[in-house]
Amino acid sequence: MARTTSVGISERRKEGPEKLCGQAKYIDDHALPGCMHGVTLRSGVARGLIKSIDFEPGFPWHEYTIVSAVDIPGRNLVTLIEEDQPLLADRKIMHPHEPILLLAHADRAKAYEALKHIRVVYEKQEPVLTMEDSIALKHKIFGEDNVFKSYLIEKGDVAKGFEQARFIIEGEYRVPHQEQAYIENNGMAAWVEEDGTVTVLGSLQCPYYIHKALMKIFHLPEEKIRVIQSTTGGGFGGKEEYPSMIAGHAALLAWKAKKPVKIIYDRAEDMPATTKRHPAIVRHKTGLDKNGKLVAQDVDVIMDGGAYATLSSVVLSRGTLHAAGPYECPNVRVRSKVVATNTPPNGAFRGFGAPQTLFAVELHWEKIARATKIDSLTLRRRNLLKLGSVTATGQILRESVGASDVLERTVKDSGYVKKLKDYARWNKDKKKSCWKGVGLSLVHHGAGFTGSGEVYLASKAGVSITIDGRLQVLAASTEMGQGANTMFAQVASETLGVPYEWVEVETPDTKFVPNSGPTVASRTTMIVGGLVRRAALEMKAALSKEGLVLRTAADLKKAAKILCGSDLIRRFIVQYEKPGEIVWNDKTYKGDAYGAYAFAALVADLEIDKTTFEVKIDKITTAQDIGKAVNPLLTEGQIIGGTAQGVGYALLENAVYKDGAMVNGQFTNYIIPTSMDTPSMKVVIVEKPYSRGPFGAKGVGELPMDTPGPAIAAAVNFAAGIWLTELPLLPEKIFKAKNEAQG
Amino acid sequence: MRGAPETMTVLRPKSAKEAVSLYAQDTGAMPLAGGTDFMVLWNIGLFNNRKILDLSGVRDWRKISATRTSVVIGALATHAEIRRHPLILKEFPLLAEACATIGAAQIQNRGTLGGNIANASPAGDTFPPLLVYEAVVHLVSARGKRELPISEVFAGVKRTTLLKGELIESVELPSLGKRPTRQIFRKVGMRLAQAISKTAAAGLLTLGKGGVVEDFRFSFGSIAQTAVRLTEAESLVVGKKLAPSVIDEACRLMERNVSPIDDIRSTREYRLEVSRNILRRFLEGNRT
Amino acid sequence: MKLKVNGKTRTFSGSPFKRLIEALREDFGLTGTKEGCGEGECGACTVLVDGEAVNSCLIPICQVEGRSIQTVESLGEPGKLSALQEAFMARGGAQCGICTPGMLMTAYAWIKGGGSSDRAAIRECLAGNLCRCTGYQHIVDSVAQAMKGSKKEKRK
Structure with a gap:
């Protein structure tokens, strides 16, 4: 019999061979007979009212299917948390890429051509374009105060803490928009089946988000809506909520045209119109005693939500919960809010608020180090979270706390301490053609939704055996490159004691898989993988009850017959149950914010060219505690890939906005790292198991996104002898800061 | 994508002669070489309903050959062919280096020198080397042939002085009399590969007896409406020793030939400072 | 117009200005070649023309008449990877x-x-x-x- 241990082994990526042979079907690869191409007419003004929509006379409009807000059979709404975003604007325009009209034509170029023959007349209103203007209530664009959501975390007494402080250091840090830049643009196909079921197939992360949104749009019961995931070419959060919009659009066109309709965005539409990472301003006031121990942290977070609420409240929640960093401090206050601006809504992007606030708290150590004359490594060592530590929300860390482990391992493997000295000496030599720097960061990242979030999701997942003896994992969690399919199959096969190759993963299709929640928040392995393990244990129990052992293909056939009985399939579905020890209060924001935290440290080693101020990272060293690497190769791939996105965030990615719209929305001008810009990385996986995670696993998806920004900023500042606090660290900014530093 | 193929008319000459005669009949046709710039714009729907003069069948214009006093590069030679051609590598390495920084392999395998020139982007990376090598552009039309120094080809952003019906046949690089003492090509882009230039520099310097400058040519791309030679700095430096005061003055004079701007890619100040740094370090003889 | 695709001679009778990527995907059913940007930046559409890597999103098919195109489908099969x-x-x-x-x-x-x-x-x-x-x-x-x-x- 083949090997039956799987967890901890780098099994072959389930869908790898199809991808490598060009056989995996992404949405634009599906040929649908009679399919029309849908396009979207967008507003082009940041704020205003639609006065009229004029169709040029003489244009062959009869060839087109046209949908506007009045055609929507149900509610004109993209269902998410708040009910504020229309599927198609009917009067009010809140941002420059707001969809107004949809058109479909059998010929793609002709569909686009029609957009040039429609004229929308607006009554323009002055837009609110910055967080500062929004807070100052330049115009009211959301509620009474332009605030979508605010939070307060309080621990101890911050005022008293500052009274005890020997040092008080303040700083302000800023981070910009960031584009997810998946290489496959957003795309969705839709059709209506004979029984009236509205079906969509597309590139997406969260099938049941779309399912829920379509029910409202069409006013149909859940069994009349079907959502299927096609192979998805990257998501990173960018296909978490916006696909609900596109699915609604494609479905409306298909429903009206009575034909399949595909909407495939091109890059120049996808990049400016869809969601970005929230820009943020984070202010820290930090009190420390003479030994550099934290006595008070007062943090103020402002995020730019864009024009609609979308996921901003949850992004802000995660940002707020990570704002104090992986440190213990007796007195903490975090105040946060996310405000409205007349820019396209910002949304989910790997890290989901945490990279923003962790950038601030981590870079702030360098400022504290300058003031206290205690180096930032020592400061981190003295304050980091340990077993038994109490976090800002009052959570007592009972297990799986790898902060110190990842820090020490990263420092050792990178030669950080020696490099600090060597580079300080190097930088004194005026003859050298570059400055050199090293920088360090230490982060934590909560896995899964917040304590109450997972309860609210109440996710279900399962395993099944079909009458013909196929073992399948059933979950709505999507494979988008991160390795979900492979991980699920490993967890299920290890639990069942069967070879990895025996287990298949069912395509996320709401007709066949239960709602295991969205594929976000570093929750797929820890939460959904945990459900799959429980379901597999149930199947195993059912097998042993029947005296069945799965050793050979014949065993499997026999088991299938007995377990399925007269049915075609026997499913074992389990639902999330909150571990008893997790207690969270959503009102006071106190308690166990997350079941467990993953930890990571990173050292960036770089040089800056004195002629051009270009930064070249020579080496990145990072150790990450994720509980257990179910598949070490794929885990390392997540870490390196996430880190590379962080490198882009730190150094290159600069979304330029004018009048509320991104003006560099193509790959020519929105610059993401190439193979030449991405350094060689040394990755160390640390495994401090979490008892509630499957085989000890915590989350890994978002964690690597948190570390590069602050470490690279620290290294750049060290190298050039400057103090930059806003990403991206463009050569233009380094040059300017250097000039100013030299007076 | 928004380009509509069925709205396009394509003329496909098989020889230079045919190309010239087709173009003479239809000067509104758009000549197409490697397509690496044109097709980007066509894809977004900017050039539907146009007539295209596809030059890819004109094999003669793809050759790279040597004369007794020069190297002649056919207009349709690709960046990849130029960057690895032994004659270019030996005699005109700055052009080879420039071609190696244009896009990445895929673009270099398609993009052509002639297309690059005709496109006349201010950020054309081959232009600084062509300027310091004092390339001569050979033009052909139904009226006959014409030679134009590269310095007279560019009329502004994306504009050339080519006349109606004229096509670029080849680019001739006159052999340098003496091997330069120092030479440089330096491109500063938005990232380390596959990037549009914020500034690009090419320079040659020949020192004579006693360290007196015999020849000095320096040019920049991306920091003016067209690529430019630093005419004033050049004439100041030639005939002098590279004393600090001379270098300072040359760096000051640089600004008379360039006019960088703020745009979505960079700032005027940065472009100016970095360009000046490149020039200064080159004159000082430092590695940059 | 004729060209060689993955070793086989194929005839193309559509518009000569159809982009190579679209001809491959729509006319020859080779959807392994992907479009990521349409501007020659991302390289997802890379195929080989006479052995050289090129962006198929930037090539009108008339420019590759008579030439040899190789796409990912020529490399191997899921059960028999190269x-x-x-x-x-x-x-x-x-x-x-x-x-x-x-x-x-x-x-x-x-x-x-x-x-x-x-x-x-x-x-x-x-x-x-x-x-x-x-x-x-x-x-x-x-x-x-x-x-x-x-x-x-x-x-x-």
Whole structure:
């Protein structure tokens, strides 16, 4: 019999061979007979009212299917948390890429051509374009105060803490928009089946988000809506909520045209119109005693939500919960809010608020180090979270706390301490053609939704055996490159004691898989993988009850017959149950914010060219505690890939906005790292198991996104002898800061 | 994508002669070489309903050959062919280096020198080397042939002085009399590969007896409406020793030939400072 | 118009200005070649024309009349991967997979063209293929492993 241990082994990526042979079907690869191409007419003004929509006379409009807000059979709404975003604007325009009209034509170029023959007349209103203007209530664009959501975390007494402080250091840090830049643009196909079921197939992360949104749009019961995931070419959060919009659009066109309709965005539409990472301003006031121990942290977070609420409240929640960093401090206050601006809504992007606030708290150590004359490594060592530590929300860390482990391992493997000295000496030599720097960061990242979030999701997942003896994992969690399919199959096969190759993963299709929640928040392995393990244990129990052992293909056939009985399939579905020890209060924001935290440290080693101020990272060293690497190769791939996105965030990615719209929305001008810009990385996986995670696993998806920004900023500042606090660290900014530093 | 193929008319000459005669009949046709710039714009729907003069069948214009006093590069030679051609590598390495920084392999395998020139982007990376090598552009039309120094080809952003019906046949690089003492090509882009230039520099310097400058040519791309030679700095430096005061003055004079701007890619100040740094370090003889 | 696609002579009778990528995907049913940007930046559409890596989104099909096109479909089958594809499996070179066909074709041209197996050189060769998932390291590892493998084969 083949090997039956799987967890901890780098099994072959389930869908790898199809991808490598060009056989995996992404949405634009599906040929649908009679399919029309849908396009979207967008507003082009940041704020205003639609006065009229004029169709040029003489244009062959009869060839087109046209949908506007009045055609929507149900509610004109993209269902998410708040009910504020229309599927198609009917009067009010809140941002420059707001969809107004949809058109479909059998010929793609002709569909686009029609957009040039429609004229929308607006009554323009002055837009609110910055967080500062929004807070100052330049115009009211959301509620009474332009605030979508605010939070307060309080621990101890911050005022008293500052009274005890020997040092008080303040700083302000800023981070910009960031584009997810998946290489496959957003795309969705839709059709209506004979029984009236509205079906969509597309590139997406969260099938049941779309399912829920379509029910409202069409006013149909859940069994009349079907959502299927096609192979998805990257998501990173960018296909978490916006696909609900596109699915609604494609479905409306298909429903009206009575034909399949595909909407495939091109890059120049996808990049400016869809969601970005929230820009943020984070202010820290930090009190420390003479030994550099934290006595008070007062943090103020402002995020730019864009024009609609979308996921901003949850992004802000995660940002707020990570704002104090992986440190213990007796007195903490975090105040946060996310405000409205007349820019396209910002949304989910790997890290989901945490990279923003962790950038601030981590870079702030360098400022504290300058003031206290205690180096930032020592400061981190003295304050980091340990077993038994109490976090800002009052959570007592009972297990799986790898902060110190990842820090020490990263420092050792990178030669950080020696490099600090060597580079300080190097930088004194005026003859050298570059400055050199090293920088360090230490982060934590909560896995899964917040304590109450997972309860609210109440996710279900399962395993099944079909009458013909196929073992399948059933979950709505999507494979988008991160390795979900492979991980699920490993967890299920290890639990069942069967070879990895025996287990298949069912395509996320709401007709066949239960709602295991969205594929976000570093929750797929820890939460959904945990459900799959429980379901597999149930199947195993059912097998042993029947005296069945799965050793050979014949065993499997026999088991299938007995377990399925007269049915075609026997499913074992389990639902999330909150571990008893997790207690969270959503009102006071106190308690166990997350079941467990993953930890990571990173050292960036770089040089800056004195002629051009270009930064070249020579080496990145990072150790990450994720509980257990179910598949070490794929885990390392997540870490390196996430880190590379962080490198882009730190150094290159600069979304330029004018009048509320991104003006560099193509790959020519929105610059993401190439193979030449991405350094060689040394990755160390640390495994401090979490008892509630499957085989000890915590989350890994978002964690690597948190570390590069602050470490690279620290290294750049060290190298050039400057103090930059806003990403991206463009050569233009380094040059300017250097000039100013030299007076 | 928004380009509509069925709205396009394509003329496909098989020889230079045919190309010239087709173009003479239809000067509104758009000549197409490697397509690496044109097709980007066509894809977004900017050039539907146009007539295209596809030059890819004109094999003669793809050759790279040597004369007794020069190297002649056919207009349709690709960046990849130029960057690895032994004659270019030996005699005109700055052009080879420039071609190696244009896009990445895929673009270099398609993009052509002639297309690059005709496109006349201010950020054309081959232009600084062509300027310091004092390339001569050979033009052909139904009226006959014409030679134009590269310095007279560019009329502004994306504009050339080519006349109606004229096509670029080849680019001739006159052999340098003496091997330069120092030479440089330096491109500063938005990232380390596959990037549009914020500034690009090419320079040659020949020192004579006693360290007196015999020849000095320096040019920049991306920091003016067209690529430019630093005419004033050049004439100041030639005939002098590279004393600090001379270098300072040359760096000051640089600004008379360039006019960088703020745009979505960079700032005027940065472009100016970095360009000046490149020039200064080159004159000082430092590695940059 | 005739051209060779993955070793077979094919006839194309559509518009001569149809882009190669669309002809491959729509007329020849070869959807392995992907479009990521339509402007020659991402390299997802990379195919080989007479052995050279090019962006098929920037080529009107008339420009490749009579020439030989190679796409990812020519490399191997899921049950019978080529050495290069096998190296991508073993070293984690593919994640979401959308850049993978282009990445493979660029690497394939590099290996066939006798490119250097030095890691810096591999990085340079791949600079025209954007990947957002992997951070490139596992792709470089994959190409390096494939090159090591092919050298060994030659020595045998």
